[in-house]
Amino acid sequence: MWPKTAFMQRLGLNSPLIQAPMAGGATTPELVAAVSNAGGLGSFAAGYLNAQQITSGIAEIHALTDRPFAVNLFMPEYPFALTEKIEQIQAIMEPFRQELGIEAACPVNPPDFTAQVEAVLAAQVPIFSFTFGLLSNELVQRFKAQDCLLIGTATNVREALALQTIGVDYIVAQGSEAGGHRGTFSGDVDSGLTGTMALVPQLTAALNTPVLAAGGIMNGKGIVAALALGAEGVQMGTAFLSCEESGIPESYRQALLAQEGDDTALTRAFSGKWARGIRNRFMVEMRTAEDVIPDYPIQNGLTRDIRQAATQQSRPEFMSLWAGQAVALSQACTVAELLARLEQEVSQALKRLSKM
Numbered sequence: 001m002w003p004k005t006a007f008m009q010r011l012g013l014n015s016p017l018i019q020a021p022m023a024g025g026a027t028t029p030e031l032v033a034a035v036s037n038a039g040g041l042g043s044f045a046a047g048y049l050n051a052q053q054i055t056s057g058i059a060e061i062h063a064l065t066d067r068p069f070a071v072n073l074f075m076p077e078y079p080f081a082l083t084e085k086i087e088q089i090q091a092i093m094e095p096f097r098q099e100l101g102i103e104a105a106c107p108v109n110p111p112d113f114t115a116q117v118e119a120v121l122a123a124q125v126p127i128f129s130f131t132f133g134l135l136s137n138e139l140v141q142r143f144k145a146q147d148c149l150l151i152g153t154a155t156n157v158r159e160a161l162a163l164q165t166i167g168v169d170y171i172v173a174q175g176s177e178a179g180g181h182r183g184t185f186s187g188d189v190d191s192g193l194t195g196t197m198a199l200v201p202q203l204t205a206a207l208n209t210p211v212l213a214a215g216g217i218m219n220g221k222g223i224v225a226a227l228a229l230g231a232e233g234v235q236m237g238t239a240f241l242s243c244e245e246s247g248i249p250e251s252y253r254q255a256l257l258a259q260e261g262d263d264t265a266l267t268r269a270f271s272g273k274w275a276r277g278i279r280n281r282f283m284v285e286m287r288t289a290e291d292v293i294p295d296y297p298i299q300n301g302l303t304r305d306i307r308q309a310a311t312q313q314s315r316p317e318f319m320s321l322w323a324g325q326a327v328a329l330s331q332a333c334t335v336a337e338l339l340a341r342l343e344q345e346v347s348q349a350l351k352r353l354s355k356m
């Protein structure tokens with residue numbers, strides 16, 4: 001039996017679990033629907049998708065489940081990089097391309113945010129989540145007019161208070177253990193590197209808005225700990241990556257399952273934004289280029305050809321293998337098996353605590 005939280009009751013869920021949105025192909029309609037059908041909240045990551053892909057992805061999820069699910073977008077950023085700097089970083093990355101046998105492709109721009117958000121609004125989804133910033137007041141009002149619940153992402157108290165001020169319904173407290181990109185949008189990377197254990201109670205103390213814990217939570221003990229810290233729900237990413245329904249390449253899945261400890265690190269090398277992934281050659285060799293790497297999303301567009309070729313050639317040393325610090329607890333299973341195991345582990349953890 002899952003413990004009941006107000007978050008579960010409000011959303012009509014059987015468990016306090018949110019499958020994290022994971023842009024880049026992991027959150028297939030099958031994964032999202034399987035989580036929602038199993039009583040959690042599936043999230044469809046649409047950050048890298050264009051409006052048409054968002055519309056068709058949402059339609060596919062609707063065909064697979066009647067249960068609520070969330071759609072997630074990245075708040076847009078518009079940095080600038082001098083041509084010289086781009087040429088410099090391209091020259092630094094040339095040896096990787098030579099090893100992969102490819103020529104530098106035209107950099108790819110991210111999809112247009114306005115078109116993305118209009119596609120989400122047109123689909124009238126029940127829950128919209130976002131990261132990397134704040135939603136404008138106008139968009140908050142438009143989502144609320146549709147009775148759509150809003151979930152923002154914070155990595156420190158300042159960001160959480162700003163999200164509360166714009167009126168989101170829930171705030172994801174993203175601890176520094178988390179896999180993937182840091183959601184930090186106020187201050188430098190160091191201002192958003194508090195661990196989940198320290199971040200969740202700080203946010204619950206500072207906010208009236210309910211908190212959802214994320215970062216390094218992979219089993220029942222972690223879920224119970226997050227609830228004990230005051231979270232109403234738990235957003236897990238890495239734990240779902242190795243599920244059969246996830247859309248990641250086989251070489252990525254094997255890398256996750258092979259981890260025996262925490263060999264993850266934060267890097268800007270792949271995208272220009274700090275993100276946590278399994279340490280590999282590209283991350284290590286790009287360290288000396290840190291000052292030259294342009295900001296997200298410019299670097300993300302520049303490295304796309306390298307990441308794509310590496311995936312096609314099964315060369316994980318050049319792929320972004322995003323994963324959280326508890327990645328060694330990854331298991332190969334279906335979503336239904338994962339949720340059943342987590343439910344059992346939560347019961348065992350609660351029983352153990354009640355006997356103390």
Ligand SMILES: Cc1cc2nc3c(=O)[nH]c(=O)nc-3n(C[C@H](O)[C@H](O)[C@H](O)COP(=O)(O)O)c2cc1C
Binds near residue numbers: 021024047178214216
């Ligand atoms: C592969 C991957 C991709 C991610 N993409 C997104 C995303 O598109 N949007 C988002 O809000 N968070 C994204 N995240 C972060 C998750 O929402 C969450 O904070 C993180 O997975 C929690 O840590 P854990 O992986 O240790 O469970 C991503 C995480 C991973 C591992």
